[in-house]
Amino acid sequence: MKKLINKPEDFVRESLAGMAAAHADLIKVEYEPTFVYRADAPVQGKVAIISGGGSGHEPMHAGFVGLGMLDAACPGEVFTSPTPDQMLAATQKVDGGAGVLYIVKNYSGDVMNFEMATELACSEGIRVLSILIDDDVAVKDSLYTQGRRGVGTTVLAEKICGAAAQQGYNLSQIADLGRRVTTNGRSMGIALTSCTVPAKGSPTFALGDREIEIGIGIHGEPGRERIDVKSADEITEILTQSIIEDAGYSRTVREWNENQGDWVDVELINQPFQSGDRLLAFVNSMGGTPLSELYLVYRQLVAICERQGLQIVRNLIGPYITSLDMQGCSITLLKLDDEMIRLWDAPVKTPSWRWGI
Amino acid sequence: MISQAQILQWLQLFASKIAENKDYLTELDAAIGDADHGINMDRGWKKVSTQLPTLVDKDISGIFKTVSMTLISSIGGASGPLYGTWFLRASTAVAGKQELTEQDILGLFQAGLEGVLQRGKAQLGDKTMIDVLSPALEKFGKAVDEGKNIPEALQQAVAAAEQGMKETAPMLAKKGRASYLGERSIGHQDPGATSAYLMLQSLLAVVEDEAGGKV
Numbered sequence: 261m262k263k264l265i266n267k268p269e270d271f272v273r274e275s276l277a278g279m280a281a282a283h284a285d286l287i288k289v290e291y292e293p294t295f296v297y298r299a300d301a302p303v304q305g306k307v308a309i310i311s312g313g314g315s316g317h318e319p320m321h322a323g324f325v326g327l328g329m330l331d332a333a334c335p336g337e338v339f340t341s342p343t344p345d346q347m348l349a350a351t352q353k354v355d356g357g358a359g360v361l362y363i364v365k366n367y368s369g370d371v372m373n374f375e376m377a378t379e380l381a382c383s384e385g386i387r388v389l390s391i392l393i394d395d396d397v398a399v400k401d402s403l404y405t406q407g408r409r410g411v412g413t414t415v416l417a418e419k420i421c422g423a424a425a426q427q428g429y430n431l432s433q434i435a436d437l438g439r440r441v442t443t444n445g446r447s448m449g450i451a452l453t454s455c456t457v458p459a460k461g462s463p464t465f466a467l468g469d470r471e472i473e474i475g476i477g478i479h480g481e482p483g484r485e486r487i488d489v490k491s492a493d494e495i496t497e498i499l500t501q502s503i504i505e506d507a508g509y510s511r512t513v514r515e516w517n518e519n520q521g522d523w524v525d526v527e528l529i530n531q532p533f534q535s536g537d538r539l540l541a542f543v544n545s546m547g548g549t550p551l552s553e554l555y556l557v558y559r560q561l562v563a564i565c566e567r568q569g570l571q572i573v574r575n576l577i578g579p580y581i582t583s584l585d586m587q588g589c590s591i592t593l594l595k596l597d598d599e600m601i602r603l604w605d606a607p608v609k610t611p612s613w614r615w616g617i
Numbered sequence: 618m619i620s621q622a623q624i625l626q627w628l629q630l631f632a633s634k635i636a637e638n639k640d641y642l643t644e645l646d647a648a649i650g651d652a653d654h655g656i657n658m659d660r661g662w663k664k665v666s667t668q669l670p671t672l673v674d675k676d677i678s679g680i681f682k683t684v685s686m687t688l689i690s691s692i693g694g695a696s697g698p699l700y701g702t703w704f705l706r707a708s709t710a711v712a713g714k715q716e717l718t719e720q721d722i723l724g725l726f727q728a729g730l731e732g733v734l735q736r737g738k739a740q741l742g743d744k745t746m747i748d749v750l751s752p753a754l755e756k757f758g759k760a761v762d763e764g765k766n767i768p769e770a771l772q773q774a775v776a777a778a779e780q781g782m783k784e785t786a787p788m789l790a791k792k793g794r795a796s797y798l799g800e801r802s803i804g805h806q807d808p809g810a811t812s813a814y815l816m817l818q819s820l821l822a823v824v825e826d827e828a829g830g831k832v
Contacts, residue, residue, distance in 0.1 A: 293690065314693075337660070339651045340693040368793045369694035372736055376689070376698055399797055406796045459656045464647055479651040481797045 261461045263585075268458040272315045272337060279322060283611040286326045293343065295350035296322040297332040302356040307425040307434055308332065310350055311363040311418055313370050314339040316457070317478055320415055320581045323612030329422035330610070331360075338457050338584070339479045341369035347377035351386055359387030359431035363417055363438065365410025366394035375523070378516050389431055391438035392513050393417055395445045395592065397506040398475025398483030407511055409477045412542050412592030413445030415580045416604075419613075423606035437603075441594065443530045446503045449590030450495055451476045451546065455583045474498060478546075478583050492553065496560040499591045504533050504568060533595060535569030540604065542575070542592040547582035549589050554578065557589055574604055580612075619717040619767060623823050624677050625669055628684060631819040632662040632669075638815060645808040649795035654696060654808040661692035661700070676715050681708035681725075695793055696809065699733050699746065706732035719761045719770060726754045726774075737792060744788040744795060744802065746813035753778040753817055768828040771821045775814075782806065782814040 265271050273291060280289040280296075289296050295312075302308065311321040312334030321333035332350035336342035351360050360381065364374045374390055381388045393410035421438045429437070451473040454463035464480050467473060472495070475484030490498075509530040517524040533539070543558045545551070554577050565572050573596060581590075596604070607616030635642075635658045642655030665687050672680045681704045689701030710728035711721055730750045739745045756777035760770035783806065790802035793809070 336693045337653070337657070340653050340657055341695075341697075343690050343693050343697055345690045368737070369697070372695055372698040373693070375736075406792055406794075409797065457652055460643060460647070460652050464652045477794075477797055479794070481651060481794055482801065483797050483799075 261456050261458075263456070263458060265458050268461070271458045272335060275315070275318075276322065276335065279611060286609065286611055287322070290349070290353075293346040293349050295332050295334045295346050295353070296325050297350060297353050298325055298327070298330075301331055301354040303331070304356045305358055306356050307358045307429065307431050308351075308354040308356060308360045309363065309418065309422050309425050309434070310334065310347065310354065310360055311414070312336070312342045312347060312350075312374075313365055313367070314341055314479075316455075316584045317581050319579070319612035321418070324415070324418050324422070324610050326608070326610030327617070328426045328606055328608035328610075329418055329613065331425075338459060341367065341373050344373050344376035344380055347374060348380045351377065351381045351388065352384070355386050359389070361421060361425070361431060361434050361438065362388060362390035363414065363421065364390050364392050365414050366392050366407055367409060368406055370410075375514070382516070382518075382521065387431060387518060388516065389435045389518070390516060391417070391435055391442060392515075393442045393445075394511065394513075395442060395447045396449075396477060396483065397446050397503055398448050398477075408509070409483075411449065411478055412447040412544055412581055412590050413442055413594060415544075415576075416445060416540060416542065416592065416594050417441040419608065420600055420603045423603035423608070426606065427603070437599075439528060441600065443528050444595040445592060446506055446530070446533075447590055447592040448499045448502050449476045449478070449544075449546065449588060450474050450499060451480055451586055451588035452489075453548065453587040454480055455547065455586035457584065472588075475502075476588065478581060480583055480586060492556045493560045496557045496591070497564065500561055500564045503591060503593050504564075504570070506530075506532060508532055533570060533593065536571070538571050538573045538596045538601075539565065540574040540576070540594040540596050541565065541572045542580075542594070543577045544581055544590045544592065545579035546586040546588040546590065547579060548585045548587035551578060554589060557591070561591060574601065619722065619824060621677050621680070621715050623827060624680060624717075625672065627820045627823045628680070629666060629669055630823055631816050632666040634815045634819055635659050635662045635812065638811075642808050642812055645806055645811055648805040649790060649798055649802045650808065651794055653694065654812065657692045657694050657696055658700075658812055661688045661697065664691045676713060677717060678708045678712045678714060681705070681711065695737070696812070698736055699809070702732040702736045703729040719767055722767065723754075723758055723761055726750070726757060730754055739792040742788065743791040744785045744807045744810070745792050746807070746809040748785050748788070748807070749778045749781045749810045749813040749817070752781040768821070768824050771817075771824055775817050775821045778814045778817045782810045785810045
């Protein structure tokens with residue numbers, strides 16, 4: 261393994277220290293326990309948005325902390341969800357009195373740790389709601405798995421909910437909006453190579469020279485199949501058609517009910533895309549794939565959407581939710597409405613993402 | 618009876634078993650998960666290991682509670698909340714105890730398993746640590762009913778745990794990250810079941826050492 265690291269156990273901390281030094285005007289970092297927060301936190305009267313998850317997906321989440329997006333991010337060890345004490349400390353730091361929304365990706369570790377954090381924060385009298393992102397169409401059968409993974413839509417939900425919070429939406433309005441984003445977002449990814457976790461020091465899985473893995477999650481875990489390598493256009497076709505043809509999806513999600521002070525089951529349903537829908541198209545690098553290749557994918561994605569009567573009205577192309585050094589990409593399509601478009605276009609100023617300011 | 622000192626020995630032995638098996642657990646996880654189970658468990662148990670000498674004056678419940686908080690705040694992933702919850706519930710089940718009878722151990726195994734079932738929402742046969750903890754509890758309870766002493770009952774429980782661990786190999790994963798592999802999870806032993814087996818095996822080793830130097 262060749263990587264720019266000192267000691268594997270210092271990787272996350274040293275990376276965060278560099279980020280804090282580079283963006284001292286926007287963010288601050290605490291280490292005991294670890295979290296990244298807006299330099300001007302808490303913003304009084306504003307709902308705070310917190311996300312978190314394993315490190316290794318940069319710039320998600322810490323790169324999205326700042327005005328118009330996240331108030332805090334809790335990075336875990338590489339590919340390992342953060343712990344409830346990190347989330348609780350971040351919550352105490354950024355709560356501006358209007359409550360806190362957790363944006364949680366559907367991975368068992370993230371879900372369990374955020375559930376414990378929710379219980380702890382609520383016992384301290386802080387209002388907390390959470391939304392679960394589960395947009396990966398590669399995971400088919402919700403009865404026999406943990407349900408769909410949270411992948412690319414997470415980034416879009418953080419932007420849209422972050423803008424809503426900045427504009428003064430209240431906590432339950434933002435949670436409703438977040439649910440709308442996750443139920444209208446769909447993603448699928450592919451890997452051309454494995455990634456290498458610093459603490460392990462060797463590739464997580466092996467792909468032959470002529471093999472690609474279809475339907476991966478953001479740690480390389482597969483969802484569909486391993487196939488022979490194909491052209492960029494063919495790969496784009498497979499990913500896009502899988503997303504567009506994905507049927508309605510219903511699942512039961514556990515959400516914290518403030519009034520009952522307990523977890524309740526909520527049923528959420530996705531509607532499939534239809535001709536005439538307005539979409540945000542997001543082509544994401546898994547970390548090791550250059551922008552030039554992503555544009556090739558986007559080119560074909562536009563052609564497929566035109567053919568199917570889907571209008572791409574916004575796009576995002578680049579490495580936003582990555583898997584360390586993995587080569588590959590993911591496509592996310594999000595069905596937009598006027599409110600979501602307005603919030604997408606709203607100003608944002610974070611270490612990794614800024615426009616309008 | 619299991620003494621408070623034996624409990625401390627057990628936790629120390631388990632911490633060292635995790636350290637010894639760190640790479641093995643990580644390899645098992647690389648096959649069906651995200652290759653960090655050994656690394657994460659070792660990070661948490663190393664921390665527990667350094668704390669144990671400061672816990673000599675605590676009762677068993679207090680020891681378990683400290684272990685729980687340490688695991689929850691230092692492991693992360695799914696293993697942090699699951700092992701943390703196991704020890705937290707175990708702590709409640711043995712409140713105020715300086716030593717444990719057969720019934721106390723049965724009670725703590727039961728409470729620990731219930732906590733893990735609630736937190737993880739997995740069931741027997743989902744290819745998780747429950748496939749080790751559940752048969753071990755059942756066998757332990759049965760052996761106690763038959764009048765077996767603690768070492769004998771634990772021997773049977775650990776044998777059932779080992780079988781449960783091996784039986785996770787042909788299973789289809791339904792929880793956790795391995796579940797995304799679907800059919801391809803078949804044929805690989807579950808890393809969480811493996812670490813849970815090591816936990817019970819370590820307890821048996823400590824108890825047997827007392828009973829007749831079998832370690």
